[in-house]
Amino acid sequence: MKINVMNVAVLSVALALATSCNQKSDQDAKIQALEDKIAQLETNNTAVTPVNAQATQTADPATLGQFEFPEMEYDFGNINEGQVVEHLFKFTNNGQAPLVISNITASCGCTSPDWSKAPVKPGEEGFVKVVFNSSSKSGAQAPTVSIQANTNPTVTRLRLKGTVTPKIAGAATPVGPIKR
Incomplete structure (x- = not known):
């Protein structure tokens, strides 16, 4: 009986570690994707003009x-x-x-x-x-x-x-x- 409880405990710990590793790797992948997008925006350095923006001219x-x-x-x-x-x-x-x-x-x-x-x-x-x-x-x-x-x-x-x-x-x- 002690062995079964011990096996269940070891199995639970192993499952928890595996799940947390998967979550960590998912988070790392999302962070990397965001960093890549930021780097792309910084290198393009193109300003997006809002649709409702009005053109301005220097006043005479x-x-x-x-x-x-x-x-x-x-x-x-x-x-x-x-x-x-x-x-x-x-x-x-x-x-x-x-x-x-x-x-x-x-x-x-x-x-x-x-x-x-x-x-x-x-x-x-x-x-x-x-x-x-x-x-x-x-x-x-x-x-x-x-x-x-x-x-x-x-x-x-x-x-x-x-x-x-x-x-x-x-x-x-x-x-x-x-x-x-």
Whole structure:
């Protein structure tokens, strides 16, 4: 009986070793196949263009405007919650074509932009007005506006920054229901 149990144990160990060797050789073969494919791709060095890729061309400088802002960031310092900050960013078009701002988007609902709607001719000035409403805001703030125009790059960002002091400084406001 001991011999039968011993034979079964030896047979089990031998079977396990054989199976693990087969799995190892399968893994080695798969790894080698992947390494061969990588080597082939590296030697061909051909870039595959996606089907949905658009062809790009270098823009003709004669068709572009160019922003020149004396400042691209305005620090409004410390204000109290609820105050409204307004800043006028002026720019000059240093490009070869009229500068056309197609859209300006704000980073949050607390900021609203206005800008020169008419094309700004080369050498002339335009503006971007940014209004920041600090209601329901506190602490460090840095709202931005993104300008989309016929420039290179096509998007330019302006930023306001400062700190908003809460209406009731240091007073704890109750959270949740109050027990009486």
